[in-house]
Amino acid sequence: MIEEVFSIELPVGERLVINKNRITGKRPLNKRIAIVTGIHGDEFEGQYICYEMARRIMEAQEMLNGIVDFYPALNPLGLDAADHKIPKLGMDLNRMFPGKKDGAMMERVAAAIVEDISGADMCLDLHASDIFVKEIPQVRVSEEFAEDLLPYARLLNTDMVWMNATATVHESTLAHTMNMLGVPSMVVEMGVGTRIDRGYGDQVVEGIFRLMKELKMWEGPVADIHYPAISTDGEVEFIRSDTIGVFFPAIAHNHYVQKGDKLGEIVSPLEGRVLEEIRAQKSGLVFTLREYPFVREGSLLARILTGIEEG
C-alpha cells in the first residue's frame, strides 16, 4: 500500500512528498524491515532493487512474515534533477540527520524519515557510487557498530564489507542516526552514479532475501549467496592522480591486479601525449575504478582491497 510519509509545500504549486510502499505479510507484528534509497539524487541503483524486491514479494506475499517498507525516493527533488544534493539548498541530505521536527524544510524531511523508520528491526540504505567512480557491491558499516552488524552484513551477497572509521562523516548520516536509535542499519553501495547495473541489483536482491530469511521474515526459497571479503581502512589502497588530464583505465573494474600492473593512463588531449601511467603499488582487488574521465591532482582513480587472493 502506498502511503505518504511526509509532505511539505514548495513555493509554487507543488509539494515535496516522501512516499513509501508498505507490503504487509503474515503476522505483521513479527518484524519490519525498511529499504530506503534515493538520498542522493544522482544514485539510481536502489530504484531497481526496490522495484525487483517489491515485485517478487508481491508475487509470493504469502511467504512474507512481517512488514517490508520501501522508500525509493528520500530526496525526490534531487532525483528529479539528478542532483546529488538537495537542489537549490546545495546540501547533502545524508549530512542532515536526525533532522529537526520544527526546523527548516529539509530538516523536517529528515526528522520525518527518521520517525517513520524508527521501531523497524532492520534498515538498509541503498546507494550507488557517485558519478566519478564505479564500485563493486559492498556493505559499509562504521567500526562503532561493526560487531552487531557484521553477522547481517555478511548475508547481503555483496563482494565486500568495508568497516570504515571516518566517524565525523558518519555522525550525520541516516544509517548512523538509525543505529543510534537502536535500528540496525547498513549502507549498501554499488555501481556508478546515474546508471543502473541490473546484475549488481539482482545480486543484492538475493542478499536481502537471504537476510530476511535469517530474520525469519521470508519463508520462500532463497538463492545461494557468496560471502564477502571483510576489510578495514588499513587494507584499502587509495590510488589518486598526481596530474591533470583525461584518465583511460587499462583494466576492467572488479579485477585482481598484481603489484606493478598498469591500471590506466592520464593523457593530455591538447598535447597528444601520455602524462602519467598509473600502476598498482600493491596486489589486490580493484573494487573502485574511475568512470569520470577528467581528473585533477588528487582525484580518486582506483581503490584496491589488499591482503586477499584471487578466488
Next chain:
Amino acid sequence: MHKEEIYRVRSPYREDMVIQGYRFGKGEPAACIVGAIRGNEVQQMYVCSQLIRELKELETNGCINAGKKIMVIPVVNGMGVNIGKRFFGVEDMDINRSFPGMDKGDTTSRIAYEIFDEIKEYTYGIQLTSFYMTGEFVPHVRMMETGYQNASLANLFGLPYVVVRKPTPLDTKTLNYNWQNDNTAAFSLYTNKNDSIDEDSANQAVSAVLRFLTRMGIIRYESHSGYISHVLMEDDLTDVYVEKGGIFRSFVKPGEYVRYGYPIAEIRDPYEGFIKQAVIAPTSGIVFFAHTEALIAQGDMAYRLIHRLHQ
C-alpha cells in the same frame, strides 16, 4: 607587502587557480584573515581586498608593529567565483568542510591541507564567511563553542553582536573549528551580504578587523571604538519558520526591532496573489537574520530574532 603563492590548483581546461597570500610585517605569525572560501562570497573577497589596501598603506607608514606578521588570503575558491559556483570543482565540494585536509587526499582536501598548513601557526584567525541559507544578517562575530573559544576577545572587534555556536559534527571540518583546535583564537565574521557588495557593511567589517588588530597590539591605527558587543548563544535566538510556501514579502530588515504579535511578513499565493499567511512576530526583539529571497517554502526559516532585546 609580500605576495606569496600558497597553493596552485591546475586544470586542463582553465588557467591555474592560484591561492595568493598577502603578508605584512615580519616576525611572529600574529593574525591571518581569510576571505572567499566559497565561490559566491564576493562581499568577503571585497572586504579582504580593502583590508589589503589599508594594510599596505599602514605598512608604508610604519604602522605594523615590530615582530608581528599578518597574512590576508582574499580568495580561495577563485575557480568557483569566476563561474558563479559556491563549491569547488565538478565534485561540488565545500572547501570549508574539508579542514584540516590531507596532503594525499582528494583535490579539495589538498587545498584545505595546504592552506591550513600555511596559516595554522597564527595567534588570531579571522574568517570572512557566509551562512548556508540565503539571507541577511546583522554584522556579527561568530565563534564555536569548542572549549577554547574566548568571547571577550571577540568583543574587541567592536561589532554589535558576538554569537557563540555549539558545533555539530559537520562543523568539525570547518576552518574556524580546526583553527581553534590548533590553538588559534578563531573568529568568523559575518556581514550582511554574500554574492553582492554592500559598501557600508564592508567598511564596517574592514574597520572591525583593523580595530581588533590594533587592540591586540599588531598594528597602530586610529579608529572609532565601535560597539560594546552583545554576546548571544545561538540556541537562544528565536527562529521564525513559515507554515506556507509562496511569495515572501518581508516588512522588516536585519537590525530592526519588532514587537510581539505584530506582522513582520506575509506569504502570498504565487498564482492568485492572496495572502496565505501573515507571519507574526513570536516575541519582541531585534531581527538578527532575515530571509531575503522572493520565494519561500513551507518550513523555511524567515527570521531569527534576538528575544527581548531592545535597540
